[in-house]
């Protein structure tokens with residue numbers, strides 16, 4: 462029988478007895494897989510195993526994220542939803558609170574809409590994260606913005622969205638992909654530069670996680686918004 466321990470609010474450590482460190486979320490839509498993830502039933506509750514190879518937030522938790530800003534009841538704006546792998550876990554964690562998830566590629570959006578089926582708190586938005594004004598009539602003030610867009614101006618996108626939607630004292634979480642900023646530069650220099658942009662524009666960085674070996678040259682920064 463699997464052993465379950467709550468690591469953060471609504472994020473669980475799953476011990477399946479094989480020595481592999483796994484995390485998971487309680488499934489809001491039982492019996493439904495979003496990306497082929499393993500489902501585990503313990504005492505009439507279904508958990509979805511959160512694969513760190515497919516989710517940078519999952520990888521950050523495995524790699525020692527100190528505090529998880531997304532909790533039960535958090536309102537979240539998620540930038541770069543793709544087909545919904547990480548957004549589906551974020552929606553499980555937020556539970557009955559809205560997760561607004563922006564994606565700009567129409568083809569991927571169609572897949573994402575399928576993952577949202579049955580998830581009453583996950584709202585897909587077809588939009589460009591560079592233009593928050595275009596979805597300002599849909600998104601309310603949020604507690605956390607999570608960004609994973611793999612664009613050259615990653616930190617600027619977070620700041621633009623924070624100015625529109627992030628509550629003062631709320632959290633910005635951003636996965637920085639060094640190669641999207643500059644393929645020729647040393648990743649460490651890029652991480653420092655992106656961090657500095659955040660610090661000079663209203664964020665106090667409280668955590669920084671290198672997510673190797675799950676993703677090469679990626680860092681996740683967590684900042685508190687004072688802007």
Ligand code: SAM
Nearest residue numbers: 541542543546547564565566589590591609610
């Ligand atoms: N966060 C997803 C997950 O963990 O399941 C994976 C995200 S994938 C690395 C990056 C996604 O961001 C792609 O689907 C891409 O189309 C989207 N994207 C890139 N630039 C964007 C923008 N300006 N606005 C909205 N989405 C964007």
